[in-house]
Amino acid sequence: MKAIIISIGDEILIGQVLNTNAAFISEKLNSVGIEATRILTVGDDEDEILNAFKENYSRYDIIMVTGGLGPTHDDLTRSAVCKFFDLKLISSDEVRKNVEEFLKKHNRKWSDAAENQTLFPAGAKVIPNKYGTAAGEFIEKDNKYFIVMPGVPYEMESMMNDFVVPFFAKKKIDRHILHRTLMTTGIAESELAARLGNLDNVLKGAKLAFLPSPIGVRLRISVSGSEKDKCETKLFLIEKRIHDKIGKYIYGIDDEELEAVIGKLLTDRNIKIAIAESCTGGLIADKITNVPGSSKYLERTVVTYSNQSKIDLLHVPNKLIDMCGAVSKEVAEAMALGIRQNAGTDIGISTTGVAGPAGGSQEKPVGLVWIGYSDANETIALKFNFGEGRRRIKDRASQAALDLIRRKLLNIE
Amino acid sequence: MKAIIISIGDEILIGQVLNTNAAFISEKLNSVGIEATRILTVGDDEDEILNAFKENYSRYDIIMVTGGLGPTHDDLTRSAVCKFFDLKLISSDEVRKNVEEFLKKHNRKWSDAAENQTLFPAGAKVIPNKYGTAAGEFIEKDNKYFIVMPGVPYEMESMMNDFVVPFFAKKKIDRHILHRTLMTTGIAESELAARLGNLDNVLKGAKLAFLPSPIGVRLRISVSGSEKDKCETKLFLIEKRIHDKIGKYIYGIDDEELEAVIGKLLTDRNIKIAIAESCTGGLIADKITNVPGSSKYLERTVVTYSNQSKIDLLHVPNKLIDMCGAVSKEVAEAMALGIRQNAGTDIGISTTGVAGPAGGSQEKPVGLVWIGYSDANETIALKFNFGEGRRRIKDRASQAALDLIRRKLLNIE
Numbered sequence: 001m002k003a004i005i006i007s008i009g010d011e012i013l014i015g016q017v018l019n020t021n022a023a024f025i026s027e028k029l030n031s032v033g034i035e036a037t038r039i040l041t042v043g044d045d046e047d048e049i050l051n052a053f054k055e056n057y058s059r060y061d062i063i064m065v066t067g068g069l070g071p072t073h074d075d076l077t078r079s080a081v082c083k084f085f086d087l088k089l090i091s092s093d094e095v096r097k098n099v100e101e102f103l104k105k106h107n108r109k110w111s112d113a114a115e116n117q118t119l120f121p122a123g124a125k126v127i128p129n130k131y132g133t134a135a136g137e138f139i140e141k142d143n144k145y146f147i148v149m150p151g152v153p154y155e156m157e158s159m160m161n162d163f164v165v166p167f168f169a170k171k172k173i174d175r176h177i178l179h180r181t182l183m184t185t186g187i188a189e190s191e192l193a194a195r196l197g198n199l200d201n202v203l204k205g206a207k208l209a210f211l212p213s214p215i216g217v218r219l220r221i222s223v224s225g226s227e228k229d230k231c232e233t234k235l236f237l238i239e240k241r242i243h244d245k246i247g248k249y250i251y252g253i254d255d256e257e258l259e260a261v262i263g264k265l266l267t268d269r270n271i272k273i274a275i276a277e278s279c280t281g282g283l284i285a286d287k288i289t290n291v292p293g294s295s296k297y298l299e300r301t302v303v304t305y306s307n308q309s310k311i312d313l314l315h316v317p318n319k320l321i322d323m324c325g326a327v328s329k330e331v332a333e334a335m336a337l338g339i340r341q342n343a344g345t346d347i348g349i350s351t352t353g354v355a356g357p358a359g360g361s362q363e364k365p366v367g368l369v370w371i372g373y374s375d376a377n378e379t380i381a382l383k384f385n386f387g388e389g390r391r392r393i394k395d396r397a398s399q400a401a402l403d404l405i406r407r408k409l410l411n412i413e
Numbered sequence: 414m415k416a417i418i419i420s421i422g423d424e425i426l427i428g429q430v431l432n433t434n435a436a437f438i439s440e441k442l443n444s445v446g447i448e449a450t451r452i453l454t455v456g457d458d459e460d461e462i463l464n465a466f467k468e469n470y471s472r473y474d475i476i477m478v479t480g481g482l483g484p485t486h487d488d489l490t491r492s493a494v495c496k497f498f499d500l501k502l503i504s505s506d507e508v509r510k511n512v513e514e515f516l517k518k519h520n521r522k523w524s525d526a527a528e529n530q531t532l533f534p535a536g537a538k539v540i541p542n543k544y545g546t547a548a549g550e551f552i553e554k555d556n557k558y559f560i561v562m563p564g565v566p567y568e569m570e571s572m573m574n575d576f577v578v579p580f581f582a583k584k585k586i587d588r589h590i591l592h593r594t595l596m597t598t599g600i601a602e603s604e605l606a607a608r609l610g611n612l613d614n615v616l617k618g619a620k621l622a623f624l625p626s627p628i629g630v631r632l633r634i635s636v637s638g639s640e641k642d643k644c645e646t647k648l649f650l651i652e653k654r655i656h657d658k659i660g661k662y663i664y665g666i667d668d669e670e671l672e673a674v675i676g677k678l679l680t681d682r683n684i685k686i687a688i689a690e691s692c693t694g695g696l697i698a699d700k701i702t703n704v705p706g707s708s709k710y711l712e713r714t715v716v717t718y719s720n721q722s723k724i725d726l727l728h729v730p731n732k733l734i735d736m737c738g739a740v741s742k743e744v745a746e747a748m749a750l751g752i753r754q755n756a757g758t759d760i761g762i763s764t765t766g767v768a769g770p771a772g773g774s775q776e777k778p779v780g781l782v783w784i785g786y787s788d789a790n791e792t793i794a795l796k797f798n799f800g801e802g803r804r805r806i807k808d809r810a811s812q813a814a815l816d817l818i819r820r821k822l823l824n825i826e
Contacts, residue, residue, distance in 0.1 A: 016633055019431070040451065041452035282702060290803065
């Protein structure tokens, strides 16, 4: 079964909004054995929408459409669907009931916009909308499925989860598309490729994609076939081979985040940490506190942007800053030790570096970052160079600091 | 001039990577009077790529293609271009020179992959790649422009900026597409719409889009026409009307960020701030330190996740926490005052709230956040309820704290 995703909306076309809906739909379709082989975006223009339907209808088994179902004159999808299938646009009792319930629940009054939202292509099946007034449309015809959903992400997502995915899951499509993502950090894409070497004999038709970002490279394995067991075995073997070669760089699977991984480790071992950030400016704390329950292991963080705050809050000797400079191994170590002792935690972490764009020198260029670590046994600092770009340097330094915690907890060199 | 953007790559199709390239290209084309009316994504499959070319070639003046120019067997765009235009794939001396220079600059050796990258459609014009080995392709034929660029964002972006945009700018296309985005925060989309009322008589064919996000609603005005002066006047009038109605909620224009806006205000007035974050967990500091030069006005930040750290670092009386709870007006005020006094800054800011998902109660539900503000004249705290979702609450609370600084600096009620 082949699918096309048609996204409708000027805001995507002009680049103001990213097409996250298509990405979501594609992943969900994969989970029930359906491959989307085309994503098409057109603006709020009836001719463009109709052309998109006409040109693609015959070539796909499933046509997924999102957007343009709102009550304003920019929303043209319903009328385009009616023209394409030669259906009448009628006020639907079923949709009216849903809209009434929705407005009642949110203490809102009936309006012209609400009345407009009851209009629906006669003969299409209603996909109920839990979180809004725009009904989804489901049309089964010519051995094809034509599905129209709103462009508001959470409205569309609930329709996918509650209606579309269960519908196709029941069809038991004789095709399995499995993905596994291995999350790596601390190793460049080219180095990863060199260490993995040629994997053709283990891949055999499966795909391995390298997806680099400033905080690491995701390795995405994709296997498809008609027998689920065989696909799973193959996925397992590929995953094992990769683990054998570069296991220590892998911190998680399937978009698991590093801060969640260390959160589990710290919780399980009842270890508390405190952080002193200079060049990362609070980003490490921000990441750690995104994880529910992080208050159990993060005692405090200080962002010591001024020298005075390094002296006040971390007891870094003024003389040390004068002698070595704020960006130095010595100060990074003193910061990590200072925050650990002041906070009374098991581990102290620190960052100090040149985030730029100003402030670099020949000796201490933009991108130079020292990351300090202190526990009861040792106090150390590691040197990194994270290249250019202020946000990029912050991202990379924060990820390296989190990875240092992971490696220390797991005794990985 | 109508354009289509064709994005090639499995990673986009399966939802692993967002199509940021198409958004970038679309905006840049707009700036030289070209409208992209279709964005099409296909996978790394030669038939699919060729179909995409065939179906759309006749209908567009400009065909922009990205992706699939790498050296691996997944990269099929060059061969598809050769088949489509009936060109030979030859080793190009011009491309070879560029690849050699690039590798030399990065201390990398010549390889099979590098040799492969010298292959180029004979007769196409080379678009040089500053940041990689994949050459861009430029073909002018049948009164159309067919442009192929790599999928790596910064490689594509530099080709757009250095080659594509200047090329079309020289053509002086008799069409002007102007956009202006007004950045608002602290007001809901429905309330904004109500306050703006019906703008049809001032819009007259121009478009106004509401683009909501957790940290505010962007209002995007789009005007197009053949006379630049008229377009600019119209844009100005619409912008003025909106300013008159909801000016105090507008903190910037054209994707300017709130942290940059307050950075300018603080720098100009030589005012220093310090921040005590609890529920925002370092996100305010992270945002502020994204702005170059922020070390001039941010003295320090403390993330006081534990009660002890509130006592140690902010001198919040233990008794006050016992009596009122850590999430209270009283503690928010004490935190703002404490950080201001300890850091010796002009302004102190604080946040304390329930970010969830656990820890909420009837009296203090998830989403409740107090934001404190202290300067030489006053110490206050404002109460917010930011709904559900841990990251969403952090985002909204951080933005509200930054907006409180803006409003205080500008004397906006």
